[in-house]
Amino acid sequence: MSYSIPENLIEEIRDASDIVDVISEFVSLRKRGKNYVGLCPFHSEKTPSFTVSSENQMFYCFGCGTGGNVYTFLMKYHGYGFVDAVKTLAERAGILLPAEKDISPADREKLNLRKRLFAVNDLACSYFGFSLKQPAGSEARKYLEHRGISMSSVDNFKLGWADSQKDSLCSFLQKRGFSKKEITLAGLGQTCQNGNLIDCFRSRLMFPISDYKGRVIGFGGRVLGQGEPKYLNTGETELFRKSNVLYGLHTAIPAIRSSGFAVIVEGYTDVISAHQSGVCSVIASLGTALTREQAKLLRRYTEKVIIAYDSDTAGAAATLRGMDILSQSRFEVRIALVPSGQDPDNFIKSKGGDAFLELVKGKSLSLVEYKLEQACKKFDLTSVSGRLSAVNEVIPTLVRLENEVERVEYIKMVSRRLSLSYDAVFEEVAKYARKLQKNGSKGDKIEKNRYTRGRVFSPAVPPFQGPEHTLVWAVVCNPGILIRIENEIGLDNFSEPYLRELLYIIKDRLEDEKDIEPISLIECVSLEDTKRFISHMSLKESILSGDSPGALEKNILSAKKRILERKINTKQEQLFQAQKSGDLGLQRKYLQDIDELCRLKDNIHNTGNKPFERGE
Known part of the structure; x- marks a missing residue:
């Protein structure tokens, strides 16, 4: 079921929800200059680096790099989806969302059923909790006491008791207005041949299972005496999927x-x-x-x-x-x-x-350490074949390590533990990596689009410095210069995926005549680093806005120079590979390319307005 909220209403709700007021409900903020600061709720810190701007209606943590607008905050803090964040702020602001009459009859029926299933599970949870404190729940209370579970924990986790009667819960729920269909669809009752309902859970200690919002969606029941299965979970329902x-x-x-x-x-x-x-x-x-x-x-x-x-x-x-x-x-x-x-x-x-x-x-052990220990228990390390088998168990994990220094250190550890040479283990790891590269790794999904170009990148908190970053932010502040940036540099020539994504988003919004305010842009982007970049730059003072022609020219020239340097490095690596393979034709081609790129770099100050060739 889809639920669409008009963009103008999303903006209205956002504008009605002051970010300082909203975040103050969850984080203690104090005024510092024109902004507010507090301890970041997204990572542990002792010195406040979490900054909220009332002027820009944005937040950013200079410690962990998390940032965004008021919707982003609720999504990250509560784990909400975007629609849930909008609904929460709409209710807070007293703004009505589109009426359910705009929803198709089938979707409306499904929505109403979900509401009823949440309600029947919640009532069943209360019923089980009440039963636990009655005389019939004495056995369960003794069991909990024996296991050292306090009554405070019983209340916190809403533990309960399903008595031995075959239909006590179903009868109670029906008296409270729930239909047989709703009770069975919630996984709480099942229909007998005579058409009557009987309880799915009987003589069991009950553990309510909640979703990430704290709504009860199912139950787990443990039998205390004889009986199978020992644990019984709610079956698959509209609300509950164990996986x-x-x-x-x-x-x-x-x-x-x-x-x-x-x-x-x-x-x-x-x-x-x-x-x-x-x-x-x-x-x-x-x-x-x-x-x-x-x-x-x-x-x-x-x-x-x-x-x-x-x-x-x-x-x-x-x-x-x-x-x-x-x-x-x-x-x-x-x-x-x-x-x-x-x-x-x-x-x-x-x-x-x-x-x-x-x-x-x-x-605790790292992945490599644990897999190595398990492999050592599994294979006979006194034989060469056993040690090789142990290495093969660990290699896939070594290949997936993104930090090269970490990988080298773990290869040293594995070679010492298995009495094998470092070079031999390293070569086996390299061989496995080449095989994955050739066949395509099924374990790691690499998204390929005009922003990422198949790159795998995972910077924790990008520095957001340099002429390319400054130029992109200048485009945000002064969208009119985008056409010059596109003509003279080319959007695809920017090094970082998040910069390319933001430039293309701005281009698309300009074509659709939509606003380019940072608070709006952050809702359109998909890469986390793009959101961090927008949030970081919004709260950073003294940033080039495009008003200084001299500064703009300098950054365009610097960006061109860095892009050319990257292209030269790429061509030099390709030349090296061609020399290894002995391909003279490719060697000549790459040498010519490098000469041309070096010529462009040397003349960069005299040809600053010359655009890059798209094919390079």
């Missing part, structure tokens, strides 16, 4: 943001025990099979994950699968080695929360 949910995420989001990492465990009680002990950035994957959808959801809140699955064989296998999924989603991944025979819950019970925090933060 898309992380247990405890809504509760953990503030701690994940402040600590900068999330800890993934297997079970409900692992999460509850960790939070109860003060380690609140812990979530569970609802079983051992971490999915790409769960990784995508978690990526909204952090880029660092520590896996702390059980130490048994199934837990180790799940750890390896989870590592691969997370690393392919470009997380920094570490693995906490829970002692043999224990899970995070009983480890915390015996050692305490501080020991668990030390386990996940201070003693």
Whole structure:
């Protein structure tokens, strides 16, 4: 179901939502000059680097590089989608969104059903919570006490009890006005042959499962006595898909943001025990099979994950699968080695929360270290074939490392651990990388478009300095110079993908006669670095605005010179490869290209107004 909000209404809602007032509800801000500053909610810091501009209606953190407008803030802080952020601010500002009469009948029916399913799950959660505190819930209360789960945790995680009667919940829900269809579609009841409803959960300790907004969407039930299965989850529904949910995420989001990492465990009680002990950035994957959808959801809140699955064989296998999924989603991944025979819950019970925090933060292993240890246990290292097999287990992880220094150090570690020469291991890694490059890596998706040109880039906080950056911002401040920049330099010649994206967005908006204000541009771009660039430059003082002809000329010449230098370097690398292959024809061609580029560079000050050739 799609829901479209007119652009003029998006602007109206944004204009009615002062960014300082909105952010002040979540961050303590104080005035500094014409801006406001506070501790960044997106990374841990002691000195405020988070800046909010009332004048520009933008925010930017000079520590972690996160920035944007009021919509961006809500999306990053709460993990909202854009439409949810707009709806939240519309309600806050008292602005009515398009009436549901504009939605098709089918979509309206689907929307109404979702509302009813949220409502029936919420009521069922309250019913289970009430039942836990009744005499029938005494067995469950004794179990929770035995497991060391406090009543405060029971309330925080909304634990409950499903009694043994076959239809007590369904009967209650029907009396409250919910239909048989709604109850069955929520996964709470099932129809018998006689047409009556019976409860899906009976004689079970109930763990409500919430989405990232804290809305109950399903349940997990644990049998306390004899019975199978031990754990029973809500089946797939309109609201609940096990592969898309992380247990405890809504509760953990503030701690994940402040600590900068999330800890993934297997079970409900692992999460509850960790939070109860003060380690609140812990979530569970609802079983051992971490999915790409769960990784995508978690990526909204952090880029660092520590896996702390059980130490048994199934837990180790799940750890390896989870590592691969997370690393392919470009997380920094570490693995906490829970002692043999224990899970995070009983480890915390015996050692305490501080020991668990030390386990996940201070003693966790990197991807390479963990895979190497697992490989050493798996293969016979006394034989050459065993050591080679162990190397092959680790090589894919080594190839995926983006930092060259880090890769070299890990290759040294692997070679020492397996008693192999550094050069031999390095060559095997290089051979695997060449094979991936030739066949196309299935693990790493590289988006190719006019902005990225297939490049893989991941700067944490780009410096946003130099003539190209200054020129692009001059275009933002004075769009009239875009045609000159395009004619004399060419938009595709700018080095950074985010600069190219912004220039093309400005060009498109000029053609559509739309405004080029930074606060509007940030809603149109897709690359995170583009959003950071706009936010950073909006809050940076004394930036070239295009009003100084001398400064503009100087930056155009400097940008041309740097672009030519990059092209010369590229041609020199191509020449080197041609010399290695012995291709004399290519060598002559690249030498001619280099001569021409050097001539252009030498004459740059005399031919500053000459455009680049598009084919170069």
